[in-house]
Amino acid sequence: MSTTNTYSFFESVEKSFDKAAKFTKWDKGLLEQIKACNSVYSMNFPVKMDDGRIEVIEAFRVQHSQHKTPCKGGIRFSEFVNDDEVKALASLMTYKCAIVNVPFGGAKGGIKINPRNHSAYELEKITRRYTAELVRKNFIGPGIDVPAPDYGTGEREMAWIVDTYQSLNPGNIDAAGCVTGKPISQGGVHGRKEATGLGVFYGTREVCNMPDIMKKLGLALGIEGKRVVVQGMGNVGYHCSKFFREHGAKVIAIAEFEGAVFNENGLNEEDIFQHRKRTGSILNFAGATNIENSSSALELECDILVPAALENVINGVNAPNIKAKIIAEAANGPLTPEADEYFVENGVLVIPDMYLNAGGVTVSYFEWLKNLSHMRFGRMEKRFQENMNKHILNQIESTSGKKVGERDKDFILHGADEIDLVYSGLEETMISATKEIMDIWKDNPQIPDMRTAAYVNAINKVALSYIELGIFP
Numbered sequence: 001m002s003t004t005n006t007y008s009f010f011e012s013v014e015k016s017f018d019k020a021a022k023f024t025k026w027d028k029g030l031l032e033q034i035k036a037c038n039s040v041y042s043m044n045f046p047v048k049m050d051d052g053r054i055e056v057i058e059a060f061r062v063q064h065s066q067h068k069t070p071c072k073g074g075i076r077f078s079e080f081v082n083d084d085e086v087k088a089l090a091s092l093m094t095y096k097c098a099i100v101n102v103p104f105g106g107a108k109g110g111i112k113i114n115p116r117n118h119s120a121y122e123l124e125k126i127t128r129r130y131t132a133e134l135v136r137k138n139f140i141g142p143g144i145d146v147p148a149p150d151y152g153t154g155e156r157e158m159a160w161i162v163d164t165y166q167s168l169n170p171g172n173i174d175a176a177g178c179v180t181g182k183p184i185s186q187g188g189v190h191g192r193k194e195a196t197g198l199g200v201f202y203g204t205r206e207v208c209n210m211p212d213i214m215k216k217l218g219l220a221l222g223i224e225g226k227r228v229v230v231q232g233m234g235n236v237g238y239h240c241s242k243f244f245r246e247h248g249a250k251v252i253a254i255a256e257f258e259g260a261v262f263n264e265n266g267l268n269e270e271d272i273f274q275h276r277k278r279t280g281s282i283l284n285f286a287g288a289t290n291i292e293n294s295s296s297a298l299e300l301e302c303d304i305l306v307p308a309a310l311e312n313v314i315n316g317v318n319a320p321n322i323k324a325k326i327i328a329e330a331a332n333g334p335l336t337p338e339a340d341e342y343f344v345e346n347g348v349l350v351i352p353d354m355y356l357n358a359g360g361v362t363v364s365y366f367e368w369l370k371n372l373s374h375m376r377f378g379r380m381e382k383r384f385q386e387n388m389n390k391h392i393l394n395q396i397e398s399t400s401g402k403k404v405g406e407r408d409k410d411f412i413l414h415g416a417d418e419i420d421l422v423y424s425g426l427e428e429t430m431i432s433a434t435k436e437i438m439d440i441w442k443d444n445p446q447i448p449d450m451r452t453a454a455y456v457n458a459i460n461k462v463a464l465s466y467i468e469l470g471i472f473p
């Protein structure tokens with residue numbers, strides 16, 4: 001993290017909020033309430049490590065807003081976790097949920113550990129104890145606050161959380177909805193794992209399909225052929241690389257802590273992932289050139305730069321070196337306010353995090369609905385739809401006298417599975433969110449950038465909820 005940053009992460013979020021608030025009509029008090037973090041729970045608890053040592057673990061859960069409940073947001077495991085960071089991330093969750101019309105307030109959790117320094121057994125003990133602390137203070141539950149994966153956590157940790165919660169709440173029929181991002185066998189939904197990366201792809205594709213925006217940037221219409229640089233090979237970076245590649249973009253460089261690899265003809269994320277798993281480093285991948293200094297990969301000539309790791313990676317110092325025309329914020333808060341200002345002044349389009357990476361929480365919403373309905377998506381309608389399609393096809397074939405080819409037939413007859421419905425719901429969500437933000441931006445030419453337009457949209461929705469709640473007349 002750079003020492004050149006003037007603002008803390010939470011201050012950066014507040015600054016973006018204030019910038020956007022000027023374009024709304026709301027009373028100062030209401031705006032202050034929307035901006036403030038409602039509940040901050042900071043805790044310390046002891047855990048006995050494998051060698052018998054007791055370690056005191058520092059952890060947080062912040063509920064930024066209860067204008068809609070439950071609150072929602074991931075839990076991160078990182079040695080850089082602190083209350084400012086968790087507050088910033090919780091605030092972003094509120095705005096994110098509002099933008100994609102997901103009926104939750106924002107929250108976030110963090111445990112200050114480096115997961116690489118702990119055994120699986122230690123991580124399990126830490127996660128279970130953290131969950132118990134949340135239960136004790138009423139900070140978790142399907143109608144209260146629903147955690148999810150974030151940086152350093154995944155399905156395994158979510159399975160420990162749901163198991164601990166269920167043990168402490170016997171007989172609660174909705175208990176599986178206390179956390180999302182679970183393995184399928186524990187009540188997860190198909191498509192949650194890739195959801196954030198897929199949402200980043202859908203959102204970026206929508207923007208690349210807008211003729212006026214592409215013309216302004218001097219780029220060709222559409223995602224095909226775009227040269228993309230991705231920073232981070234975690235769950236989000238891996239999946240957005242995959243979807244960009246599968247839809248005809250070229251991922252020319254992938255960066256990680258230890259360095260980056262480059263190939264002008266495009267890289268395959270799965271090969272790189274396997275290579276890194278095997279050798280412990282992204283470097284020395286056959287068929288790619290090494291870039292030893294990871295941060296210089298951000299400065300490569302490309303169309304789209306996707307920071308998909310942590311906050312504050314692009315600041316006032318390296319922003320002038322960035323050559324991308326579009327910055328697609330897959331991570332939360334990858335740009336400092338100084339970098340943001342530089343890009344507005346220099347005509348670089350920043351697609352903001354709180355909209356672009358909202359795919360994760362959108363599919364979390366679907367998972368939560370699945371848990372509350374106690375039924376997988378598609379169970380009721382799949383066969384009905386297939387029978388209906390068969391009937392229609394038979395009618396067409398008999399009236400036209402022509403037979404439909406086998407491949408087309410399979411496609412037409414297929415009734416929707418859970419994964420089809422989840423992808424369709426996510427695509428629809430990202431397309432309508434893009435449209436809402438772009439309409440606000442177009443209707444008010446004073447709004448300087450897409451981030452501010454996204455904040456205006458979020459602030460307006462949260463303000464209306466507060467008014468509907470009767471808190472502000």
Ligand code: GLU
Pocket residue numbers: 072073074075146147148149150151180332357358360361362364
């Ligand atoms: N941690 C993810 C985010 O920052 C997902 C949150 C969720 O699914 O609740 O958006």
